[in-house]
Amino acid sequence: MTSSEASPSFRLAYVPGVTPTKWVRIWNERLPDVPLTLIAVPATEACELLRDGGADAGFVRLPVDRTDLAAIPLYTETTVVVVPKDHLVTAVEEVAAEDLADEIVLHPLDETLDWERRPGRPANERPATTADAIELVAAGVGLLVVPQSLARLHHRKDLTYRPVTDAPASRIALSWLQEETTDLVEDFIGIVRGRTVNSTRGRAQAPAPAQPKSKRPEAGGARRKPAAGKTAGKTTGKTAGKPAGRNPRSGSGGPKGGRRGKPRGRS
Incomplete structure (x- = not known):
């Protein structure tokens, strides 16, 4: 791959019958600062356009001369x-x-x-x-x-x-001049091949912004202390011999609490 400065735009040629809409949409999402220019070209002139530098890459119909042009076959038409x-x-x-x-x-x-x-x-x-x-x-x-x-x-x-069942088929390919395999061409190859934005085979992407640290307490932190205190409180109450949750009508823990008699009559 030859290293070169990024051009202000990416020029994409396409022959009649090819609809590049899907790939253009992905390009605009991933590289919004690099405008993509579409160039419609007759099938018989597409390869010469690439050789003359009129486009950075193009969707062409195979075959192409692989001496100076690279090509990635994409699909075959009926x-x-x-x-x-x-x-x-x-x-x-x-x-x-x-x-x-x-x-x-x-x-x-x-x-x-x-x-x-x-x-x-x-x-x-x-x-x-x-x-x-x-x-x-x-x-x-x-x-x-x-x-x-x-x-x-x-x-x-x-x-x-x-x-027509036995007619020759036409194959569509992405092609570009081999000696002009720029970073932007590599980016578009990645899009056409379906690579994700973080693919290691594509051009290096800017690192993702650091995620803010969680403000939630760690295990055993402040949120667990009240629960622990509550449990300790119950244990302490039992140890001190103080009855927890006794019904006041059944007596309290004073000296006379142990004597039981008939309930008072209601007036």
């Missing part, structure tokens, strides 16, 4: 096919790639899936972006296979989607 709501595909819960063999399947230039063999029949032209491909699906030109997060991002009331 791949779906986006279709019009009245399409035959909507009659089933999921499809296989071969089920799309007779369909025109659009493959935009910013496609995020790594196909060995693309399904379906190709369109005459490739759309420039995923957003453009969505518009073509709505127009009935073809279908589109994308990670589920992109289908949700470009949601339309006239479109729906179904999982």
